[in-house]
Amino acid sequence: MNRKIIHVDLDAFFASVEQRDNPKLKGKPVIVGGQTDRGVVSTCSYEARRFGVHSAMPIFMAKKRCPHGVFVPVRHKRYREVSREVFKIFYGITNIVEPLSIDEAYLDVTNIEEDSVKIAYFIKEQVIRRTGLTISVGISYNKFLAKLASDWNKPDGIKIIKEEMIPDILKPLSIKKVYGIGKKSAEKLNNIGIYTVEDLLKLPKEYLVEFLGKYGNEIYYRIRGIDNRRVTPSRERKSVGREMTLKEDSKSREYLKKHLIEFSKDISRYLIKKGVLAKTVTVKIKASNFEIHTKSRTLHDHIDGHEQIYGIASEILDEIDVDSGIRLIGLTVSNLSDNYAEQLSFFDNLQD
Known part of the structure; x- marks a missing residue:
């Protein structure tokens, strides 16, 4: 099935x-x-x-x-509030929900007898009724095609891609639409005259693997409608961090804090994209003698802003001895919150 x-x-x-x-x-x-x-x-x-x-x-x-x-x-804060309302609707339908970000998710409705198109229209109706927002929905038999379908008729669109439509429906599409082909890979393929999925379908699997590395095999099957990735409800990470080995050992707190600023921005972007918050901030250093030291601080409230993360990290660094020289600096946030735990029944009327 x-x-x-x-x-x-x-x-x-x-x-x-x-x-x-x-x-x-x-x-x-x-x-x-x-x-x-x-x-x-x-x-x-x-x-x-x-x-x-x-x-x-x-x-x-x-x-x-x-x-x-x-x-x-x-x-x-406001976007997270609205996101939680939307995800309540998803979890009211199935507990097999894979959040990709604060505004995007996969749902596996294989075990629900209701027609998937009816479920999609139910989602759209409930989202606009409960939040006033529109949502685009893609339906298919695998993740690659479902995500492709949701982008087909944006905004407020709905699209179903059936097995019998493959590969014809994909042939006119740009190779940039294929999950796994990034900007650099697209440029490499363009340089050999490959611009559309139809062009890509002409390449042997062995050539794609040699040309694109380990993803070449997945892409070969993906453009033929084969994608065996499962919808995985648990995408939680216990921590998010960045670290860097310095070109030269440093005793300058100002220099080290510049790296903490960049780390904070990267970590904040990730947290916001995933719709999660952090409560613990940890700074890691490796001294010139290769000894590793970490120091953490757990807050009363969860945070996700880069200024908040950097502020705590900067205070922690001020408490660490750097006089012997630092060869590596790292920043991690942990104790992440889960915004999407509440579930409702799909068969409820979802009245306010």
């Missing part, structure tokens, strides 16, 4: 929440992100995307492309 996999993706999530909370922003090019020119775009409304604005773009560039855009700060 084929599996029934649903991929759900809230449309322009941060910007949509801002437009819902402030009706004056509806229909306007809303750009959510840093409030200085040194900041970056977290996400933007579809009105802003028409001007070429996209996530991770520097704010100064977004202002040039969309000078009349409405720039608003990121409100992580």
Whole structure:
């Protein structure tokens, strides 16, 4: 029996929440992100995307492309509140939910007798009724195709990809749409004249493996509609961290703290993307004599902002002796929260 996999993706999530909370922003090019020119775009409304604005773009560039855009700060706490409401709906349908980020997830509904299309429409109706937001849904018999389908008719779309549609429905697509082909791999393939999935289908498996390494085998089967990855409910990590061996041993706290700032930003981006919070901050150092020392601090409240993480990490570093010289510096957060534990019954009316 084929599996029934649903991929759900809230449309322009941060910007949509801002437009819902402030009706004056509806229909306007809303750009959510840093409030200085040194900041970056977290996400933007579809009105802003028409001007070429996209996530991770520097704010100064977004202002040039969309000078009349409405720039608003990121409100992580608010987005987590709305995300929890949406995930309650998912967990009310099945406990086989794999969160990918605060606004995206896979659901395995294979063991639910209800037709998967009816379930998809139920999700869309409940999300808009309970949160006022739209969500795009993809349905297929594996994860790759379900995720591809959810992006097919955005925003507020729904798409089903059946086994008999493969590979014809994939052939016109850019190779960039294939999960596992990143920017560098796409450029390598473009350089040998491979631009579409149809082009890719002509390459032998052995050539793909040699050309793309260990992912070549997966990609060969994926574009033929074969993806055996399971929807895994538990994606929890016990900790998230970064560390770096320095080019030269250092006794400079200022220099070491510059690395902690960068680590904090990377860790914060991960936490926010996954919709989780951390309560414990740990700084790790390796001295010039190769001795390793760690020092931790557990907070009263969970955090996910880079300034909060760095503030604690900086205080911890001030308590560590660096006079003997440091050859490695690391930062880890742990004691992560789970935002998506609550489950409801799919057969309830889900009344407020």
